[in-house]
Amino acid sequence: MEIFTERKKPSRRALLGRWVSRVVVLVAILFSGVMLGSGIEPEQIDNGTANLPTDAESAQAARLQESLGTAEFTPAIVVFDRGGEQLTAADRRAVATKVEELGSLAAPGQQVFPVFAEDGEAAFIGVPLATDTPEEELEEPITAIRDLSAKDLPDGLEASTTGGPAFIVDLSKVFDGADVRLLITTAGVVALLLLITYRSPWLWLVPLSVVGVADQVAAAMVAVGTQVFPFATDGASVGITSVLVFGAGTNYALLLIARYREELRQVEDRYAAMRIALSQAAPAILASSGTVVLALLCLGFADNPTSRNIGFGGAIGIVVAVVYALVVLPAAMTLFGRRLFWPFVPEVGQPEPTETGVWSKVAATVTKRPVLVSVVGLLALVVLALPLTGVKTGLSQTEQFRATPESVTGQEVLAEHFPAGSSQPTSVLTSSADADDVRRVVADVDGVQQVDDGGSEGDTSVLTVVLTADPASDAAFDTVEGIREAAQGVDPDALVGGPDAESLDARDAASRDQALIIPLILVVVLLVLLALLRSIVAAVLLVATVVATFAASLGASWWAFTHWFGFPALDLSVPLLSFLFLVALGVDYNIFLTTRAKEEAEEHDTTRAISIALAVTGGVITSAGILLAAVFTVLGVLPLITLTQIGVIVGFGVLLDTLLVRSVLVPALVALLGRRFWWPGHLSRSDHPVTRS
Template sequence: MDADRARTTTTRWRPLVGRWASRIVVLVALIFSAVALGSGITGDESSNSVANLPADAESARASELQESLGTSKFTPVFAVFDRGGEKLSEEDRRFVGEKVRELQDLAAEGQKAFPVFAEDGAAAFVGVPLATDPSGDSYEEPVADIRELAAADLPDGLEAQATGGPAFSVDLSKVFDGADVRLLVTTAGVVALLLLLTYRSPWLWLVPLTVVAVADQVAATAVDVASRIFPFTVDGQSTGITSVLVFGAGTNYALLLIARYREELRREESRYDAMRVAWRQAAPAILASSGTVVLALLCLGFADSPSSRNIGYGGAIGILVAVVYALLVLPAAMTLFGRRLFWPFVPKVGQADPTATGFWSKVAAVVTGRPVLVSVAGVAVLAVLAIPLTGVAAGLSQTEQFRATPQSVTGQEVLAEHFAAGASQPTSLLTPTAAADDVRRAVAEVDGVDRVEPAGSADGTTVLTAVLGAEPASEAALETVESIREAAQGVEPKVLVGGADAESLDSETATARDQMLIIPMILAVVLLVLLVLLRSVVAAVLLVLTVVATFAASLGASWWAFQHWFDFPALDYSVPLLSFLFLVALGVDYNIFLTTRAKEEARRHDTKTAISVALAVTGGVITSAGILLAAVFTVLGVLPLIVLTQVGVIVGFGVLLDTLLVRSVLVPALVSLLGRRFWWPGALSREPVRADQ
């Protein structure tokens, strides 16, 4: 579409750019951003493990009841001592006895530290009861003190680690210590490098990077404000993912707008007119793309899992802020500096468009010249990459959550080797006191239960603790909890089973339910947006199928890599849903950018020529955007938490696959095969094929 035509369409929508308008917009944006960043508003945070469970989950109800009864006032940290499998010496035993007396000073008031020696004589632990803190915020100092004291003056060869529920909470929280700074610095560095390579200008990259970086910080404040108003909270995981989304999506939108702006600078003398035309051409695709992502993220609002809802609401707010800055602030900021911003490759009026004869025009000629062969080859590649899906395993135990190995993990591994593995985090049963003995006997007979003991009574309710033989949060432990519930509730239906393993089981159940509900909702949203945007059932269905195929191929290939390169035992339960959301919602962006340009060209050319021109013109910028987005998601790997590493790898690889194969090869080939039928039942499908103009 030429500039004259662009001016005659959608004239009521235009960016706020001009000699003074651009200055005013940038000034207002700076003032608003400064006020937002200086507001000092903090989000509603919760690190309580039960807060990440549905309110009606059995373990959540058990925790609430136990707290109201006052029977869960204390929780132990275990200082574990061993010699790597060798027997403890008499000196070691005396040392452990001395540690009991020293650690007693760290125990909660009225509680006693207690030693336990393994039957095989190769390990011992000292339990140190701490006052229960539902938020977990007060555990860091006592856990650090226990670790320091336990490791002081160790005999040669004796090792000490602290584990247990509070220790795991502390180690998990440390994963996110400084995470926002590390993510911001790493992400900004990656984006800066890729923008520099894309534009080959010593300063052009600074403008979009600055705008997106400010948008990221404003988005963080907006999420904090929203968490005080709406029913969701913020945590390290949701904050990190929101930041990645803002940087990735915001930079993508900037790349698309700047590419169209540079294109128009070759036609327009006035940089302001060039930006107005570019904005009117790029804004619909950017709005459709961002709207798709926002609606897909809001689908997580229907999730049972509070952590998924946090990511959904936080991410949606982040994308909204990113698109506002991309469409309002960036155009004004770009026009402040004129053409010299593009130095040394300054676009001049009348200059030929390099995309007409560039690399992507050659790719388009090959792809559309042999569409059958290319389509078959593309589908075959996706099918081969998806083959490993047949062996995917899901579910990580508590000790498998970290890429690094903190003390809580090594200590738990020693406990599991020499004691009942579940001793550090027993399962709790709350039962009417009248049925307590019958429930205890029934649970004691369950396979995988080491022992069952009473842990207090109040208000007609008795608390029993069951020590499991399986490692906490492992598949075996979750199966044992299911059996415990079946056995206990067979005796007394009012029994509630809680504890860390029960929470893991309920979280897994909620995640499985969310996948069954949310994935179809996301597909429906994406399909609806494409139908509204392209006015074509065939195009919408085809594009949805390609992004689903990309997800399957990415998940399959990543699972192979996790097994052979990363040595991950399984996927975290939340990974498939999050990966699907980001890949489908973000992956369809590039198809939107490509097909909206093809639709624009199809009004003047036959479909084969239209998709060829669209690929030639958008290929470079979309490929740059895809590589950048993939790199940004891979940045999640700077955090030593396996779930974020897995999401980063799957989405990063999937975006590259979508950018380099699906969008640039497979989709153009399929569009060429279908011809005008691709636009059915829209008006373009009924128009006669015209010669190129």
């Protein structure tokens, strides 16, 4: 039984041939070398308000404070305690000594200040630092403060440094060497899985080398992009872009190499075989990569600049990955001939192993009982999605890390003995004429500990407000909203800023982004599928399955986060980014499957066509899905909860899509619908000629 359609004639337009392939590889090496040696540095985010929309109230407040000169300094807070015991006289003398010693580390012209808790169990010293100090320069003074404050303390007295500058330093340390760790771990995972997939001692080196170089070129291209377009980078966006390039690039390589090996069993000339493989695989690869790029570009409409940065950087990375996969990889593969596949060298006339392989048996089983399989598959997705009813979003500042850095420890101690907002007060900017009335109404807001004069300039006064709630907690957000309502009831032009207000505005921006971007991504994916398959039914069905996969993955992951990981909530950015990656990347496998089914449907009925498509693509798509899932899971090497959550949700979702939805549920639904799956295209018409077997 022959399951393949007539081979297409090789395209002469492909950049392939004995000498052409060598030239392409040489040009790629030279271009890559130029990009890697360019030394162009990307624009980076280096302050808190960079994560806010420019029109957010807290961002406006920060800009106004900067122009007034009233926000020039922010304190690092050194907390001293004995684990709940009373401070001794020696402890108090030690704190006084530290005040003198730490004075040399404060910003010029600023004084350090000690504060003792009313319960007598703790004290803290505020060390003012310049607000405009770049992130990369904060580590030195924070390290010096930590070293000096912990030196020569009485036995049992503990010191920990917290506050805004300390949190910034601890967060930046998460990404120290992150590029190298991610690159080494990702490359190792990809190498292992490619070695298992191809069972060849050297074949895996070619796609890994091409994708690895593409990853570094993509990083350079992103740096160039930040100099030309209005976006920047940070540790998270760089890591995610690298994962996207490795994951997507290797997926495209797997699909192309599988088609190439298939053609080598039909065609003697390796260049002709690659031309045919490229002409057959390129449309699906371009459609899938185009879907991912367009979905990432949808983030350009986000209010949150961080989301926009991930979108633009990721789009550039995917474009680089697909160029290297469709131009450089084919040329590199043909340089080495058939021996590259040793010890399983494909020869002309060999039977296609997928014809009688495990996926052909799966296809036969699934399409034989489409109703039962469809019902069971849908029920499985529903069960996995049930935990969604309890999902919580929003992590406080102390909940951002998987490990517990010193800034978190210090904040927890501070919250036990002082108003929790002492380390990061909220600012209220109002007209000087209304300052007294605003101070009075703000002081009456639930959750406000105290209101102090923060200085004035011209007609504007600044009030410093200490909250009782933990920073960036729901209680703190409620208090900030209460402060805004009270202050603006007196002065409609009053602005409320500070770290808690910035976190609140970031949360609101994330909610607006989800409401806008998620439907936009769905429309983009739907339009791409409509253009590719020319079928409304197929496009809607495939979009519905990837959305169901996302819901099931998010629900199952949330259950794991609460029962296994102990995470209190999802980070604000996680639902949107996980949806983007799962829908855009998940639809890839459906594109690979259904484009092959459409190709086979020209010669066979729909059930036979989807069976052939699953039999032929099942192995390579499963390998690609496992590899992509593993690559996203690599994000867990960084001790930041946000990236761990994205890695787990996307990794599990890709496996779910690969092993259940694409390989079982979609073929069953296609078999159930029959030719109606292709409606209103010509394949849906009863007079379409097919060869039934």
